[in-house]
Amino acid sequence: MTTKKLAADFEQTALADALGAKHAAALEKAFGYQSVGEFLRHFPRRYVEVGELTPIAELPFDEHSTVVAQVVNVSQRQMHSRKGFIFEVTVSDELGDAGQELRMTFFNGYQARNDLQVGTIAMFSGKVGWYQDHLQLSQPDYAILDEASQADPTPIPIYPASAKMPNKRIRDLMGLLLEHVNEQNLPEFLPQPLLDARRYPARWQAFFNRHHPRDLKQAYIARQRFAYEEAFILQLSLAQKNAQLGSQHAVPRARTSGGLADKFDARLPFALTEDQLQVGEEISGDLSLEHPMHRLLQGEVGSGKTVVALRAILQVIDAGGQAALLAPTEVLAAQHYASITKMLGPLADPGLFGEGEGTGVALLTGSAKTAQRREALLGIASGETGLIIGTHALLSDQVRFAELGLVVVDEQHRFGVEQRDALRAKAGDAMPHTLVMTATPIPRTVAMTVFGDLETSTIKRLPAGRAPISTHIVPMQLTGYRDRLYSRIREEVAKGHQVYVVCPRITETAGEQGVLLATYEDTSAQTMSVEMMFEMLRSMPEFEGVEIESLHSQLDAADKAQIMDDFAAGSIDVLVSTTVIEVGVDVHNATLMVIMDAERFGISQLHQLRGRVGRGGLPGTCLLTTWLDADHASVNRLRVIESTLDGFELAEADLLERREGNILGVQQSGSQSTLRELSIIKDRTLIEQARHDVQILMGYAQWHHEYPLLFKTVMGWVDESTREFLNKN
Incomplete structure (x- = not known):
């Protein structure tokens, strides 16, 4: 490699110029790398000495x-x-x-x-x-x-490798590149006081130490420096976004005395929990400001997030604005509409007592009939409808708000960035306030990295009256347990209660189709499907006279809604379903959740499913079935679920099991924004240090002038797709 071939920006130098066309082509084929910087960040995964x-x-x-x-x-x-x-x-x-x-x-x-x-x-x-x-x-x-x-x-680096790009070749090519690693080619951009305080080497030295360490301690410190660097730049990007949000204009929606919000509080048949009141004050304060609220509301299934959100919605309506509640499925949107109109009672009537004290509440989904859709659109456009609840149909160009003041997004992880942004864009010049809700507890480090620009509110305590849920693993290879499982379902129905049976897939494979199982013992070699379980239960003598129905995503919207309505009304005893009932389905008489082949679900998903029972004051039971041996690694996941009901503890366990993936939500080969060293599992302390250091840096209004290379690095590190993610998330 000759120096005259190198670009002014060493990291942007084409690998073909640095290593020759043949080696560059091999590296691009093996890993997708095209530049020197990308290959330099191909760090060893371990060392041997x-x-x-x-x-x-x-x-x-x-x-x-x-x-x-x-x-x-x-x-x-x-x-x-x-x-x-x-x-x-x-x-x-x-x-x-x-x-x-x-x-x-x-x-x-x-x-x-x-x-x-x-x-x-x-x-x-x-x-x-x-x-x-x-x-x-x-x-x-x-x-x-x-x-x-x-x-x-000296320690020998072991790299992620392939058959045609083995470790020895990677080490040889990296050695050629390291000959040109120096302070001029890789200038420092982190503030020197931070490096001194953290005792990290300069950037050029860290690259050299990472690929060719004198000892393992030197390699470890270099790895720490790069992980800190990524955490720092990510936190700085989020802090800049937060500052931009603070400079945007929003119409303040302060709480007014004697309005719908006060009337709603007065008619609540229960007392709000301390957490609900505290979170409500946080949200109310945000809504009163002249810049848009951007808040994440997290809480366990059944913790009362909807009540908190509704109080915020009514505060905005009292102040002359409208609110939109975006739900991921038609089933959940319909359930929100039913529960909210029930909670509001006469306050959901815009002509309350003929004095116009209430507000219109409308439901808009893709399956809405033409007349219903037209009526909803007119109410939204005129302002008579203060709250519109819907799915992706709310994003249609036909939906025009009179004055959109608040966007509430339920289960935000189920929506793309563009969908949320499209709804916010309907507010016109002033940005609407945004409240994002999730029933999936988020570990602190994830909140700091993925939602670092969001203020976070948490409801930890469940309201009084929530019954405990007991969870048990059912080893299906033991005949006695199999028999007891089906007897248990029948017993619950005999008590007048209802049962969910969740399966990991909808139908059988091509080779299994048309084969009716003679007994449930024949299922050991197969993954249970909704169709298989539905037919099997209906064919078993002990379920004669029991109303059994199936529910899954391939049914049309009207059929799904009807089945859920029937189940909620109690006319269906056993609902065999996929995970479409995971979020939002609220049937108080359901007391037993059976999850077939439970090892095929993740920890958070199992916890969400379990939360569907025990919601009406009746004790709930969750049975996790598996054909795996007790010592199988996947059964450990089930033992974690069996051992605790703490959603935050389970979220941490889920993170450890799944690993973090790409925490920015984007994954591009060679993208500078892909986090190569930072781990939200291993590097919690580093993330907190970086967040602290960024807060200090942001206190200096002219930091980007004092550290121009840092500012340039932040803007270059966050590529276009990631910047779009950060700006819209």
Whole structure:
């Protein structure tokens, strides 16, 4: 690589200019990288060093281990079941007793075939397995050790690699790139006082230490610096957005005395909880300001979020504005409409006592009939309708508000950025206030990263009268438990209660269709479907006379609504369903939730489903069925659900299980905004430090003039799609 080929911005230099067209093409094919900066951020996932080496005779089975060994034999054979070959290597221990050998297998090991010749000494790292009475490492990472590397055993980086871009080639190419890593090519943009306070190396040095560390401590500190850097830039981006929100204009909607909000409070048949009152004050205060509220309201299923939102809606209506409540499904929109009009009572009549003291409440969904739709649109446009509840139909160009003052988004994770933004755009010049609701508890670090620009309100305590829910795992491979499961459903119906049975899919596979199961014991090899369960229950003698119905997303909207209405009215005893009942369905007489093949659902999803029962003061039960053995890893997820009802504790467990993915909500190969080092699981302290440091920086009005490279980096780091996400979220 020649310096004259490098672009003025080293990180934006094309890999073809830096490494040559052949190597650049290979890197782009393997990882999608095109620039120097992208490849530099291809960080090692771990390191191996001599200090962690294990003699072959002491290798622990089924654990990750590292050995230094000499190749004593190689062989190759074709695979029988598919194209390709297996390259086998036998090595002899260089550290332990002579004669101790270990086998390695490489599937389509083209690079290994070239590198690992008889007599080669290398460091091998992988999980120890057992095959044909021999210990083996399958697809191990390895590093060739020459005399120099054996004399100076610094940690060897192990990168995410592929068959055609193995670790050795990545290390060689990275070595070429590191020759040009210096302070001029990679200038610092973080404020020096922060680096000094956190004891982080300069940026150029951190890159070098990350890829070629002197020891593991040096690599760890470099990794910490890059994770902090990502957290800091993300928090700074969110803080800038927050500042922009503060500069936008909104019509203040202060609470008025004697209005609908006061009348609503006076007719409530129950006392609001302390949390509901506190959150209500926070929201009311935001609505009184001249810049738009942007608040996240989170609370457990049944915690009373809708009541809190309705009080805010009435405050806005009292102040001359309208409110829109956006729900993700027609079922949930209809349920909101029914529950809100019931809570409002006569206050939902715009002609209350002939004095016009109430407000119109309308429902608008995609399946609305023409006359109903026309009436709703007229009420919205005239201002007679103060609250409009609906689905994506609210986003239609035909929907015109007289004065939209508040947008309430229920279960925000089910909507795209563009959908929420399209609704807010209907407010005209002044931005509407926005309240985002979720029943999925959000861990603090996620709230700080994904919703860092939102003020967060939390309802933790459930209202009085919510009955406890007991949860039990049902091992379906045991006949007695299977029999008891179906008896339990029948018993609940006999008590006059109702039951949900949730299945992970709608129908059978092509090979299963048309096959009616003779007994429920035949289901062990299959994933239970709604159709299969529905037919099976109806064919079982013990369910004769029991009203059973099925519900899933492939039914048309009218049928789904009718089935839910019938279930809510009590004319259906057992509802066999997919997860369409996960959010918002509120049937007080439902006391038993059976989740088939429960291991196929995530922790948060199971918690949401469980929250559908025990809502009417009657004790609820949730049964999690599984055909897996008790020691299967996936059963641990079910044990977590079984052990606690604390949604925030479960949210943390869910995060640990799923990992964080891309927390910005965008995932693009090579995107600078993809967080490569920051982990919201491992780096909670770093995120809090970065948030604190950003708040201090934002206190200096001229920070972007004092640190122009930092400002440029923030604007460049957040690419167009991510900036759109941050600006609209």
